[in-house]
């Protein structure tokens with residue numbers, strides 16, 4: 001996967017980067033919201049890891065603008081220390097696809113990202129409409 005990590009915590013960003021690169025993914029980094037939005041808007045990524053608490057522009061705003069202004073549908077996984085139901089709802093309303101609360105296992109992060117990039121095919125039995 002080609003992953004964009006938007007995270008101002010350098011240590012966490014490095015940990016995520018080292019883990020994912022060790023698993024043969026490519027990782028780019030943005031350390032503030034505006035930089036993250038600019039990079040994400042280019043559409044060169046399979047998936048975006050987005051922190052909510054960012055300098056410049058917070059993660060919710062980045063996500064909202066990515067979906068509206070930039071018209072990009074790249075999957076977004078929000079990572080945050082906030083864990084209230086409200087924050088989760090706001091994240092999903094802003095166009096995020098999934099949500100992971102810090103601290104998290106890096107293997108869990110990768111699994112969530114893979115699920116976003118390669119959604120499961122619907123089973124034949126669930127297909128509605130014509131066909132044998």
Ligand code: CA
Nearest residue numbers: 008051053054
């Ligand atoms: Ca942060």
